[in-house]
Amino acid sequence: MKHVRGLKRPVSRDKDSRMHTLHVLPYSPWSERARWALLHHRLAFREHEHVPLIGEFALRLRSGVWKGRVSVPLLCTSAGPVRESLAIAEYAETHGSGPPLFPASVRDAITSLDAQLEPVIDTGRASILLAIKEHDDAAIASLPKALRWVPLGAMSARLGTRFVASKYGTTAEELHDRFHAGLRSVESTLGGRDYVHDTFTYADIVCASAMQFVNPIDDRYIPLEPAMRARFTRHELVRAFPALFEWRSALYAKHRRVAAPVV
Ligand SMILES: N[C@@H](CCC(=O)N[C@@H](CS)C(=O)NCC(=O)O)C(=O)O
Known part of the structure; x- marks a missing residue:
């Protein structure tokens, strides 16, 4: 036990x-x-x-x-x-x-990294909320399929995002600069290596997932409606950090199983 x-x-x-x-x-x-x-x-x-x-x-x-x-x-x-x-x-x-995702020797470092990169995905949350607020297609696509037919679907999605924004105190100021700083910090954490630590750990999962709302990962791993994908992708940042996105693709290909969960 x-x-x-x-x-x-x-x-x-x-x-x-x-x-x-x-x-x-x-x-x-x-x-x-x-x-x-x-x-x-x-x-x-x-x-x-x-x-x-x-x-x-x-x-x-x-x-x-x-x-x-x-x-x-x-x-x-x-x-x-x-x-x-x-x-x-x-x-x-x-x-x-x-294999362990939290080897004992780097467990504390992984926990610190998780906290350190929190502002990057918080920026991602702000970016989603903004896209849903400003674009009907993203608002509808953000709802589960079963709810999309609901009259005033886009409005109900926006009510949900307003609720989430107030729940987390999310602000949509300076998204580009915040994302840029976040990606720089992921880049320096990796320092050009294949993994943050010697082997694949949760630290790599933290880094890879922090990039989701600049350039959503392939549908094979996380299916995303085309409208949401289009609204979330920040092409300028994708162009500014090509090595980072190549790293993430390689990491997913090597370490992220695609086995469908039981639904
Ligand atoms: N610190 C939490 C953060 C999770 C989080 O922020 N979840 C948000 C994602 S936007 C959420 O649940 N939003 C929907 C809601 O609050 O109803 C964790 O690591 O799990």
């Missing part, structure tokens, strides 16, 4: 791993980090798409959090919920198989 941060009860390794449900915003970098760690450690899971605002109550119910902020990814396990991408990756490390 193992204890995992955030879990009330210990989890048995023998428990049926199909009991995992990962609640996600499918295209969000935080959700991708959790998904990648689960795939890497070969834990079977179902994915459930969270809809901001509409899904808030269910998310609170599932996570058991009634005060403060709740967010996705959220992993529901037979022993209780695991909140936050980093904690979910640590859960996968403890309960899955395969």
Whole structure:
């Protein structure tokens, strides 16, 4: 039996791993980090798409959090919920198989990097919210397929984004400069190497996912409606950091399994 941060009860390794449900915003970098760690450690899971605002109550119910902020990814396990991408990756490390994503010698450095790059994906969140606010096609495409027919779909997506913006205090100021600084920081973290540390670790997942809202990764890994892809891609930044995006493609090709989760 193992204890995992955030879990009330210990989890048995023998428990049926199909009991995992990962609640996600499918295209969000935080959700991708959790998904990648689960795939890497070969834990079977179902994915459930969270809809901001509409899904808030269910998310609170599932996570058991009634005060403060709740967010996705959220992993529901037979022993209780695991909140936050980093904690979910640590859960996968403890309960899955395969090479470690958090080797002991660099564990602290990985945790610091996770915090250090948080502003980059926060900029990504601001960028998504702006695209949905300004463009009907992105607003509709941001909804799960089952909700797109709803009358006033674009309006309901915008209500959701307004809710998310106020929940996270997101500001849309100087997006280009913030992204540029963020990509520079990923670039210097990598320093031209194949991996942040000696082997593939969660640090590489953190760096790769931080680039999602400058240039979304291929549909094979994270399917994205064409309207959203077009609105999110920042061509000028893609041209400014070609080596970084080549690095990410190679990393995905080598280390990101594409096995479809159980839905
Ligand atoms: N620190 C959290 C951040 C997760 C996060 O910010 N999730 C946002 C992504 S935009 C979210 O859940 N938004 C939808 C909502 O709050 O309803 C983690 O690492 O998991």
